[in-house]
């Protein structure tokens with residue numbers, strides 16, 4: 001995401017759990033528009049903040065620096081990694097809904113959860129390309145979803161509005177939209193998936 005963002009003209013600030021010094025080589029590789037900071041400083045500096053950590057760590061994301069900001073949550077719930085949660089298993093809650101609960105004053109949009117890192121790079125295409133892929137957005141705040149769609153557009157993707165966070169289980173692991181992404185893992189340069197395919201896949205998701 002940082003690489004595509006820099007290519008699109010954004011300045012990016014990266015953070016991780018170990019500290020900015022551990023990101024020195026990555027930042028140098030991405031180029032002068034990238035820098036590393038602590039989690040709190042990265043959260044404070046971003047206009048658009050991407051939270052892309054294992055779901056089980058979401059409560060460590062600092063709340064106060066993200067107040068009022070659009071937060072893009074790429075997360076997925078994997079019980080084997082994140083621990084079993086009955087409310088996520090029965091779809092009465094969603095991982096991004098819980099991220100929004102934690103970041104109560106931020107405006108959370110779920111995006112980018114159903115495409116792998118490698119495919120995100122290889123399938124990005126300029127506007128109006130015949131083989132441009134679309135990705136679902138979801139969120140309870142219309143402005144956040146618009147910002148997410150504009151961000152996707154800037155890094156090489158169309159978007160499909162996939163409603164609110166309560167419905168975002170429709171694109172979690174195991175659903176058709178997610179399965180589509182899994183096939184892309186095996187065929188990194190596989191076919192683009194346009195808006196109609198994504199819409200149909202979201203509709204076919206079952207509990």
Ligand SMILES: NC(=O)c1ccc[n+]([C@@H]2O[C@H](COP(=O)([O-])OP(=O)(O)OC[C@H]3O[C@@H](n4cnc5c(N)ncnc54)[C@H](OP(=O)(O)O)[C@@H]3O)[C@@H](O)[C@H]2O)c1
Nearest residue numbers: 016017018052053054055057060074075076113115116117
């Ligand atoms: N990888 C993909 O292709 C992909 C695609 C779509 C969605 N996702 C989802 O996106 C999320 C991130 O995936 P990933 O594959 O990047 O996971 P990952 O390889 O485990 O990387 C997680 C990153 O988050 C950092 N991190 C972990 N806990 C943190 C905390 N409490 N505070 C700050 N930073 C923390 C880690 O830093 P340290 O190494 O310093 O701990 C690491 O840089 C997951 O929910 C995943 O399911 C991944």
